Amino acid sequence: MKLLRTTYTNFTDEKLMEAIMRGEKRAFDELYQRYAGPLLGYFMRMLWRDREKSEDFVHDLFAKIVNKPEYFDPTRSFKTWVYSVANNMCKNEYKKAEIRKGTKNGLDTHFSLFDTTANVMNEVQDRQFSEAFQQSMETLDQKHKEAFALRHLDGLSILEIAEVLQVAEGTIKSRLFYATKYLAEKLKEFDPQLNR
Amino acid sequence: MMEKELEQLIINNEYYTLSTEEKASLAEWCANEDEFLQLKQVFGQLEGLHAANAFVPKRETKQSLDELFAAKHQKSNRVIWLNGLGAALYSKEKPLYQRPLVYAAAIGIIALLTTPFLFDNTPTTKPALAEVQEEQQKTSTEPTVKQQEAPKEEPKNFIQSEVQRDIVFAEAEIVDVANDEVYAMESVSVSEIAAAEPAVLSRSMMDENWTHVDGLHPAETDKDKVETTASAPVSSHPSVLDLLTATF
Numbered sequence: 001m002k003l004l005r006t007t008y009t010n011f012t013d014e015k016l017m018e019a020i021m022r023g024e025k026r027a028f029d030e031l032y033q034r035y036a037g038p039l040l041g042y043f044m045r046m047l048w049r050d051r052e053k054s055e056d057f058v059h060d061l062f063a064k065i066v067n068k069p070e071y072f073d074p075t076r077s078f079k080t081w082v083y084s085v086a087n088n089m090c091k092n093e094y095k096k097a098e099i100r101k102g103t104k105n106g107l108d109t110h111f112s113l114f115d116t117t118a119n120v121m122n123e124v125q126d127r128q129f130s131e132a133f134q135q136s137m138e139t140l141d142q143k144h145k146e147a148f149a150l151r152h153l154d155g156l157s158i159l160e161i162a163e164v165l166q167v168a169e170g171t172i173k174s175r176l177f178y179a180t181k182y183l184a185e186k187l188k189e190f191d192p193q194l195n196r
Numbered sequence: 197m198m199e200k201e202l203e204q205l206i207i208n209n210e211y212y213t214l215s216t217e218e219k220a221s222l223a224e225w226c227a228n229e230d231e232f233l234q235l236k237q238v239f240g241q242l243e244g245l246h247a248a249n250a251f252v253p254k255r256e257t258k259q260s261l262d263e264l265f266a267a268k269h270q271k272s273n274r275v276i277w278l279n280g281l282g283a284a285l286y287s288k289e290k291p292l293y294q295r296p297l298v299y300a301a302a303i304g305i306i307a308l309l310t311t312p313f314l315f316d317n318t319p320t321t322k323p324a325l326a327e328v329q330e331e332q333q334k335t336s337t338e339p340t341v342k343q344q345e346a347p348k349e350e351p352k353n354f355i356q357s358e359v360q361r362d363i364v365f366a367e368a369e370i371v372d373v374a375n376d377e378v379y380a381m382e383s384v385s386v387s388e389i390a391a392a393e394p395a396v397l398s399r400s401m402m403d404e405n406w407t408h409v410d411g412l413h414p415a416e417t418d419k420d421k422v423e424t425t426a427s428a429p430v431s432s433h434p435s436v437l438d439l440l441t442a443t444f
Binding site: 023025028032036037038040041044055058059062063066067129130133152153177180181183184185187188 | 224225230231234235237238241242250251252253254257258260261262264265266268269
């Protein structure tokens with residue numbers, strides 16, 4: 001018989017989902033605390049750094065978890081499942097944007113906040129590197145960008161990324177290699193050693 | 197070599213410290229030192245970028261989700277609680293002997309069976325003192341009858357008659373002592389005290405409104421049985437003052 005209050009901090013994501021299905025609010029709070037920030041960051045990167053839209057997407061994703069927790073398959077990893085859902089939401093948004101704007105890749109050019117031709121040779125501060133990195137990420141094509149973001153910014157393994165994007169592991173490795181080389185080439189101006 | 201190991205190799209080493217085997221494994225990623233440095237910079241900056249990009253959703257988002265959750269699970273709260281209670285008491289996942297409800301039932305049965313033995317301390321034969329006390333109670337309730345019947349009946353045993361006789365004597369002594377005390381208390385009457393101190397007599401001691409202004413000070417006074425403590429200032433009794441000065 002349970003006399004003490006359950007502590008959910010030690011629960012796995014999958015166990016938390018089972019508790020959420022039973023209607024335990026604190027389990028939902030714990031899951032939100034774990035994933036709301038990373039998912040917001042993911043949506044920010046994937047949705048042209050549109051903060052409001054990203055907030056809405058986070059809300060919609062967690063609303064799905066509240067309303068339809070049975071959609072989650074407990075035999076799967078919650079992390080890959082939730083990023084799969086997030087990725088599908090982004091794809092749907094790209095389609096909508098493509099219809100609205102008539103752009104080829106679904107990206108609205110008005111959302112491109114960075115000038116790719118800007119001269120950043122004279123500034124090597126971290127903040128500027130961060131901005132340049134975001135800029136370079138925006139110029140990556142979608143499949144490379146999502147693989148790179150999931151790997152290096154969301155901390156998913158290659159296997160998890162393969163599950164999320166539903167492609168082979170070799171393909172993910174290839175995309176990561178291409179994206180890394182591309183970004184390294186784009187950002188080489190920031191390294192003083194390279195400017196010798 | 198795994199991707200992660202390659203990244204760590206690039207982040208944690210300088211190009212000139214790499215062995216030929218390591219350089220060979222990195223050949224696909226970087227063919228020369230410049231490419232190596234480019235990758236090193238990207239991976240190094242990504243670590244800081246990861247921390248800097250920690251996003252915090254707005255509070256309104258969470259509040260909205262909380263309301264949604266409350267609306268979703270409000271109706272079924274009671275059912276869930278009862279289910280939880282039932283599952284906790286009689287969990288089907290555990291063996292029968294480990295279920296709390298079975299524990300409780302077993303404890304109840306044991307308590308039910310052992311209680312009669314624990315509290316069954318009634319003696320089969322009454323001890324002599326208990327019999328005497330019982331007899332004493334009968335005599336106290338019906339003293340005249342007992343006294344009349346006593347000569348007719350033979351005492352059951354010697355001890356009973358002796359104890360009973362002692363008790364009667366003790367009660368008689370208690371009555372005598374009480375009578376002596378009443379007599380002693382009555383013997384010291386207010387009138388005698390008043391006669392000893394005529395100056396104070398002018399104030400009526402038995403008066404309800406009497407106050408002890410430089411006169412007799414009554415202690416705990418019972419109207420029916422007067423027990424009075426007399427006191428007066430020495431100034432009003434020079435003879436007493438003389439006695440005191442002569443003594444000390």
